[in-house]
Amino acid sequence: MRAKDAVGRYGENVAASYLTRCGWQVVDRNWRGPAGELDIVALQGTELVVVEVKTRSGDGFGHPAEAVTPAKMARLRRLTGQWLDAHDLHPTSVRIDVIAVRTSRRGAATVEHLAGVC
Template identity: 75%
Template sequence: MRAKDAVGRYGENVATRFVQDAGWQVLDRNWRGADGELDIVALDGTALVTVEVKTRRGVGFGHPAEAVTARKVARLRRLTAQWVAAHDVRPRSIRIDVIAVLVPRSGAAHVEHLVGIV
C-alpha cells in the first residue's frame, strides 16, 4: 500500500470512530457506485448522512476540506442518490458532511466535522 493510501485509510478509520462515538449508526463504508465511492454512509438519528473524508499530513497544500470542490459535491450528490436507490432505507432527511483529518508527525489526529455542506 502506498503511503498516501495508508494515510487516507487511517483518516477514514479515524472518521468512522468519530461518528460512531457521536452515536451514529454506520451503514456502509467505501461504497462504490457508478460515479465513484462514498467514504461513509451513516444514520445520525433519522438523517442519512454521507461523509466525505479528506486526510492530510499538513496544510502545505491547503486545509483538507478545501479539496471538496463544487464538482466533487455534485458527484457526492449523485452517489448519495445512487446509494439510496440501491438500499431499502427511507430517511427523513439526507445531508452530506465532510470530515477533515489532519495527521501530525506525532500525537493524535485533529478532526474537523463540517455539517451539511450542501
C-alpha cells in the same frame, strides 16, 4: 498500498471512530457506485449523512476540506442518490458532511466536522 492511500484509509478509520463515539450508526463504508465512491454513510438518528473524509499530513496543500470542490459535491449528490436507489433505507432527510482529518507526528489526529456542506 501507496503512502497516500494509507493516509486516506487512516483518516477514514479516524472519522468512522469519531462518528461512532458521537452516537452515529455507520451503515456503509467505501461504497462504490457508477460515479465513484462514498467514504462513509451513516445515520444520525433518522437522518442519512454521507460523509466525505479528507485527510492531510501537512499544510502544503491547504485545508483538507478545500479538496471538496463544486464538482466533487455534485458527484457526491449523484452517488448519494445511487446509494439510496441500491438500499432499502428510507431516511427522514439526507445531507452531506465533510470530515477533515489532520494527522500528527505526535499524538492523536485532529478532526474537524463540517455539517451540511451540500
